[in-house]
Amino acid sequence: MDDIKVNQNPKLGSMDRPNSYIGRSLPRENAKKHLEGGGQFVDDLVLPRMLHVAFLRSPFAHAEIKSINVEEAKTSLGVFDVYTSKEIDEYCTPWVGTLGHLGEMRSPEQTPLAEKIVRWQGEPIAVVIANNRAQAEDALELIEVDWEEKDAQVDMETALDDNAVIIHPELGSNLFWTRTVNQGDVNQAFETSHAVVETTLDFARHTGVTLESRGIVADWNKAEGKITIYHNGQAPHMMQHIIAKHLEINEGLVRIVSRDVGGSFGIKVHVYPDEMAVAAISKKLGRPIKFIADRLESFTTDIHARCHKISGKLGIDKEGKILAMEINDLSGIGPFSMYPRTSAIETNQVLNLSGAPYVIPNYKAVGTVVFQNKTPMCQYRAVGHPIAVAITEALIDKAANKIDIGLSEIRKKNFIPDNAYPNKTPSGVPLEDLSHQASMDKLLTMMNIQEIEKEKIANLDKNVLSGYGVISMCEVTNPSPLFYGVGGAHISSQDGASIRLEGSGAIHLSSSITEQGQGTEAIMKQIAADQLGVSMDSVRVTLGDTDATPYGGGTWASRGAGIGGEAVLKAARTLKDNILDIAAAIMQTDKNSLDVENNTVIRKNGGEGITLQQLAETVYYRGHELPKGTNPELLATASFLIEGIPFVFTNSAMGCKVSIHQDTGIIKIDKFWAVEDCGTQINPKLVEEQIRGGVIQGIGGALFEECVYDDQGNMQNATMADYLVPMAYEMPDIIVDHVTTNSGRSIIGAKGAGEAGTGGAPAVIMNAINNALNQLGKEVVSQPITPEKILRALGKI
Amino acid sequence: MKAPDFSYFEAQNIEDAIKYKSEDDEAVILAGGQSLLPALNMRLSSPSCLIDISKINNLNEIKIEGDFINIGALATHSDVMNNDLVREKYPCLVDILKMVAHAAIRNKGTHGGSIAYGDPAAELPAFAVAMDAEIVLSGLSGQRIVNAKDFYLGLFETDLKSDEILTAIRYPFLSHNQHLIFDEVCRRHGDYAMAGLMAKVELDQSKINNLDLVYFATGDKPNVAQNTARLVIDNGYDYEKLKKSLASEIDFAGDLNSSSEMKLHLATILINKILNKLER
Known part of the structure; x- marks a missing residue:
């Protein structure tokens, strides 16, 4: 279990010391409780x-x-x-x-x-x-x-027509929100492009399906x-x-x-x-x-998400360098914008994130969000990412095919170089500390594309179409006040941690971050124990109680580790500092000659130390023994928030290989690869499970999940038998590896890791399927990609 | 999603259950509950009484009776899959049951329940029809046996009378030159199929002598494709011809996962898959 990852963050000290828990795949204590059915829901x-x-x-x-x-x-x-x-x-x-x-x-x-x-x-x-x-x-x-x-206005595509049913007459139309981003001059760039490719993609509504x-x-x-x-x-x-x-x-x-x-997913x-x-x-x-x-x-x-139709256009020069990208996105959000985050964010992310890994000098994006008579739609895991990544990566594959260069080659030609940060997305959002080049290089060494190409040809005889895809993406994590707060929402972008040494020598930690099954409690404990120099089992954690935890935003937008974790780190360092002050007073020595290891204040040069229990007992019960003027504070509280930029971005490269049975249209994902750069990994196993879980939810969107409505707006498949989510049998082998670029915004250096899988998988799966279908000059453009859609694309039915 | 009120009767023997049922038209039989209980909780059905037969002794027995293997109505899918007799005499049934939902459902769902419920998308009714199974029904006036081919009348409609309870299914043994081959196409493992086929093949050397094709998840009940089977025997696999024949023989009904066109296509290529399996 002790698969030590080399901690590449010098700010956190060496892994080769007692109680170094950050960066280790330690088992999470609260998993046992759930296995025993002892959870409190x-x-x-x-x-x-x-x-x-x-x-x-x-x-x-x-x-x-x-x-x-x-x-x-x-x-x-x-x-x-x-x-x-x-x-x-x-x-x-x-x-x-x-x-x-x-x-x-x-x-x-x-x-x-x-x-x-x-x-x-x-x-x-x-x-x-x-x-x-x-x-x-x-x-x-x-x-x-x-x-x-x-009459119901069910179809978003006719929601702005003259004869549309107006859902809120007082608004005069079904328009909720629209935004245009315009950087450079796309029209002129398309005119001077060597080639221009276009596509239009459709994404069905789906929902989060939490276990609880x-x-x-x-x-x-x-x-x-x-x-x-x-x-x-x-x-x-x-x-x-x-x-x-x-x-x-x-x-x-x-x-x-x-x-x-029991699960939340936004x-x-x-x-x-x-x-x-x-x-x-x-x-x-x-x-x-x-x-x-x-x-x-x-x-x-429950909110639905992802109901989008997006058209895109990409202009390239002779070498495959991107000159311009233009997208036009339409989304239907049901009859109300959700409160308090609004239902504009998904489309806003599509406009912000399309083309994000690449240098695209001219970029135009138009988003239109309309009302319709369906369940309200709002932010769900990887908000907007699947659409932004899918349109970008579909266009790039088309461009590569057009000028006949490799799928990874065209991407490498266009990446914002790893050494060129800070930088900006084509839409103008600031980017820092990313590694698309290194991540793609690592992905390619994992995938062995030459082998896959050989298999593609061999499989054609077996009535099987094989294909593969590679993509790169940015994931929004650790949002700053510029995400919601600036707009007037009372949603904290700051998080707090409070940590105390108790009379028994135990450590109690509380944080405003919450746990929904992803292991928040475990990583908070790891950070606290690591920074304090105490064993894991001496730390107890309280989360999710406004009367008992510091004020803060909670868990969403992959912010727990990067923001909440930093607050815990800062609080733990302060507490340790206080402990050393008191210990120095008790031990009549210089504070700098002391450290805390294994729940004991030790003398670095040897000699007898005192345990934290002894120290706490002295402070709490026999305070008269302390030298006069000793600060008895064994409680420390700290806060953290991201300043100056809207988000801390994470990046990923993903690949997958699929096989499609030509007679049945059944798609099998043979293998999936993901390289994630989320900076410091506090618990690598939990990071990998976030990636895998995310990929599986992305598989759901790509191949299975859809809230099916009839023309009157009746949902047709509102049961777990009819609404298909991927199950164990549909889960491929998912190989995960990492590149580590720490965020410079914090000591801990952690970026988020919770959503990349969901954001990237639909794009890479669709690209792999189209890479396969392209052998017969066919393509699919609508998710979920069902067997029937495959057979229709192939002209079999 | 809570069931409406109903009364509950735990039958100790089949006679009591029959008597109770004959006295109350609105009562329904509860065996494994894998279809009934969700329907109750969704308030799609509101029976007066659930007659629980699951505690009746010996109704889950699997035994050989003459030229038949007799599967008691209460044998769960897991019981059947793990039964030595079935594994020896009917290995194909084990393979079929692997495709029925998931382990948790197979541990509760019963063989008799699936046959009696008659879901047109389920594997077992089509299997029973293909195998010429005898369905044993017990009622006030004693037992009667109905051939599976005559048992299924329409969508969730069977020949089961209101005072009757299905107590066993008897499958004739396959002779040495007979094979039951099946295949299905599902979106996810364990789902109801988009289309599935049970084929009973009788070979003379390597030539097909006799063929029964019974489809599931295609229409209102297990769909027998007699003319198409004849065509296969005479001409082998010809996609266009067989598709045409199937279209005239079965009224394909689309569902959320596959349109009727899709089902027709899959029904056709399933014949090819079956023939390929036969060659192997």
Whole structure:
């Protein structure tokens, strides 16, 4: 288990010392708890006097509620009460999903329950409160609604047409947001290009499919005027602010507790109407209220993502140097922009990130985001990346084929050189500390493309089309205040850590970063123990409780290690400094002659030290023994935030090889390779699992996942049997390796690693498939790439 | 997603279960629950009573009876796959069951349940039809045996009467020159197929003497393609001809994962896959 990676960050000291944990694949302690079924998820929570709710949700994509009668439902067995918007709105103010920093966004007010008009299938309109969920569901069947179904605007491509159904008449059109980026002069550059290639790609809506569905228990304590919300979210302090604001409670009297969370992927970082209703009901009734989304609710009300149609154009010179790139992206986000992050970010990332690894002197990108009558769409793992990377890399492959040069060669010709940072994306976003050249070189040594080329030819006889792809990409991680805060969102970009030595000699650490199964707790513990010089088992960690942790942003946008980890490092260094001050006073020696190793303050020159327990006991219980004026502070708190740039970028190179059966259209991913540069790896195994897990979610998007809607806006596959996610059998061998370029923005040097796999896999898989189909002069341009799409491309059906 | 209220009866023997069922039209039989329970939780069905037959002794027995292997209705897919008799006499059934969902489902789902439920996309109904299996139904008036070919009437519709319970399936042994070959095309391992084929082949030396083609995941029930089988015997594999024949013989119904055109194409190439397997 002790596969030591050479730590390439001189700021962190040598790996060859006791308690050097940063950079080691140590087992994560909290995995055992989950294996034993001992996790504490929201649904495990049972509070005295707790009631349960079930929501009546719109069966239509667009309809008017002419009348609603809940009287019979109120008399159903076990029912406490039934509410519609009237009762809930008294306790919860509406919200608007717009921010101020990205140009004009137009989205109307949203309330927990729709009052007159429903705008997507699954939108809640009434809620039954009962002794248990089954009784609440029984009563749902007794609510009488007189519906008047309206025409639905389902297709995003016609949403701006003259005869479109206008979803919010007060806005005058279905346009939510649009942005144009223009650098240089693309038109002139295309005119002078040796060759220009074009393509248009389609990405189906899909969703996050967390193992644990959304859940909340809200508990209003009237006597204290305090609400405690047990919530399986990613950003407790953001929720604290939201609840305080919309339930009109003093923010200091809102406590959000997020214990174990079974996966999030960005799904659980948004404000959901049903969850707001639950908080409002608890405040109205003064009782704990539980809501756990069932799988049908997850599919129709968890945010969706990725519904994009994007066309692109790339101009190159004779040698294959890129002269210009132009993209035009259309996305449909459902009927509301989500709160508080807005539903503009996915498209914004597409505009920001397309072409990011390359020198592209002329770049134009237009994004248009429209409303439609489908489930709201918002940020999901690798926000926008799959679209940006796929369009860029598809165009580059086309350009390479056009002038007949190698797929890696054309990329190498166009990379921003590793020694040319700081630099900028073609869209103008600052870039630092990246390694596309080194990462691609490493990828190529792993892949053996010559062998693959031979196999391609040999397989043709066997009715199998083989192909491969290689791509490069940038991943947004560790966002600064310029991401949300500058636009007016109360979402912290700062994170804090607090660390203390306790009387027993144990270390307690709390952090504003949260854990959803990715191993946050483990890496925080590693950083703290490493920096303090204590054993791993002496550190205890508290996360996910606004009453018990420092203030901060939580876990999203791959920010845990790079921002939260740095705060832990700084706090641990301060605590160690304090410990050494006290030890020097006790031991009557120079502080610089002391160090901490294995939970003991040692004398570097030898001689007897004192254990941290002895030191703590002296400070806490026998403080009179300390020399006068000794600072007894064994608690240190630190914060960190990224300044001056919007994000710390990570980069990856990925490759894959696929085989396509010509008769069945079945695609097999034979092998997948990823080289990631996320700077310092705190726990290499956890980094690799993030890459692999991310790749698998990317495989989902590329080959399987799609929220299928009919023309009326009814979701057709809202079950785990019909909505296909990759399972063990569909997971290929994923070989992961690294290049390490530390971020200069922090001591720890860590960049994020959580999303590259998801962002890059759809592009490289699509390229590999088209590399295979290209042998017959065919291509596919629509994800998920299903067997039927393959057979249609091949002209078999 | 919680089931509506129902009453529950745990039957100790088959007679009680039959009696109870005959008295209550709205009652349904609960065996492994792998299809029924999700349907209840989705409130797609609201039976008055679940008659749990899973505790009835001996209903999961797998034994030889004359020229048949008799699989008790309650034998789970895992029981069947791991049964020595089945592994020896019916290795093809073991291979088929490997394609049925995943281990957790196979540990609960029963052979009889799958046959009785009659999902047109499931493997076992088509297997039973291809094998000319005898389906043993027990009712108030005793036992009757229905040939699998006559058992499936339409979409989730079978010849099972409201007072009857399927208690066993009897598969005749294959003779030395008979082979059951199957193949299917799925998007993911363990999924319902986009199209699947059970072919019972009788060889005379290396020539096909007799052929039964039974498709699943193509239409409303296991679809027998008699004319197409004849064409294969006479002319071998000819994609265009067989496709035309299948199109006239089966009313292909598209689903979320494959259109009817796709299913027709796959149904055709499955014949080729079967013939290739036969050569091996």
